[in-house]
Amino acid sequence: MPHHIFCAADNIEHDKYHDCKQSYYRIRKLSDELCSEHNLSVIIPGGERGKKYNEWQADKNSSAWKTQIRKDINAAIKSSSTYEEFLLLMRAKGYEIKGETFGDDALKFISFRPLGKDRFVRGSIKSLGKEYTKERIKERIELKRERKAVIPKRDYAGKRLIDTSDEKFQNSPGLQRWAAVENLKIAAQAYNEAGSIKELEQKIATTAATEKEAKQTVRKLENRIKDLAEIIKYAEQYKANKAYHTAYKKSKNPDAYFRKHESQIILYGGARRMLEQTGIPLKGLNIDKLKAEYQELTAQKKELTATYKNCEKELKSLNRKLENLNQYLGRTEPPKSAQEQPDRDNNPSR
Known part of the structure; x- marks a missing residue:
């Protein structure tokens, strides 16, 4: 938000400027209009009043x-x-x-x-x-948005710039003109969609950060889902065998009852210990609620997985646009097969 300086005296009518609340709002409105016209930032009121x-x-x-x-x-x-x-x-x-x-x-x-x-x-x-x-x-x-993108009728987003250093282009002026027009269209679409190289680089950084953040959240969800699956397993095991434990405690001949239902009683004891270790209260144990949480976390994981996969796809497209713009403006050399080798190395088949 720039500062505006103006003379307090009118050079034509020789009137003096008098400050009041109404004139303040007029100046602020004029300042916002000037900033918008010159692509400068405009402060948006935050609506923070009226808090407790x-x-x-x-x-x-x-x-x-x-x-x-x-x-x-x-x-x-x-x-x-x-x-x-x-x-x-x-x-x-x-x-x-x-x-x-x-x-x-x-x-x-x-x-x-x-x-x-x-x-x-x-x-x-x-x-x-x-x-x-x-x-x-x-x-x-x-x-x-500072400008509206003008999208060409044909989609050039997935294309690379044509390398005109090949011998067949040097010997054919017509082929050179065709390649020049095609390269201009590819660069124009990349620029229209990106706005500028600086904006495109910022977009790449933002998308990469979004992808990383989504992956990290998915990992956290996966850990929680794994833990919850174990808790549900032990909760069902605890509930299914609780009756055998209760009957064992009330039995007149505990040894005979234990020999007959040994596996159920042992499963109950093991499940109870695991639930107590994880801090799950046994009183009022609600398996349906645990399963509902499991389904909810699984749905969130699915949604976030789709998000970071979309980001991966978008990153590939954005990097292609940046490569095309840099090459068109002479900032980089045309891509060679040797330059693409590290990409293959970063994607192991294992």
Whole structure:
């Protein structure tokens, strides 16, 4: 946000500038318009007024989880060029999202649930603030775009620049003109979709970070799913054999009863020890609830796996565009088979 300096005296009418609240808002509006015209940043009001004291204090200490949600939303908006990409980034951070769609049948509010939390937080004016409703989030992403991409009718995104150093191009002016036009189209699409090399490099870094974050979250989910599967196994084993243990304790001839139902009693004892070690309360043990959590975590893992695979695909496309732009602008040499060898080495067949 730049500073604007102006003379306090009117050189034509010789009037003096008098400051008031109304003139402040006019100057701010004019400043925002000038910044937008010159592709400079515009400060968006945060809608932070009207907080309770304990929330304000928690925000100040950076301990409120709502504050973290706002930070993650702001970071995702900053790194996204579309609303769909914003949703991908938030899910890659481990958030479960509902109510994100628009339409007559859609939920009124978008809601976010961080990994490890029990409840969703609404993206409403009352809960997170006016800057965090789904309509405003989409609007903020659209306002952030500095230019509209002009997409050629033919898709050149997956093409490499044509290497015109080959002998057949040197001996054919017509082939050279065709290659020059094709290379221009490839570079133009890459530039239109990226905006600039700096923006493209930033996009590559953001996508790579999203992929890494999604993979890390998937690993955490896999560990939790594995542990939960063990807990469910022992819980079912505990419940199935509890009656034998109870009867064994009440039996008039415990030794004979134990010999007859030895395996069930041993299974019960082992399951009980494992559940106690993991901190699962045996009183009111709810296997259905554990299975519901297992299914929920499995669904989250599936969604995040799709996210990082999409990121891998997008990274490949973005790196191709950067390579084409660098080559077209003379910043790199045309790719050789030897240069592509490290890519094959980084993907072991084992």
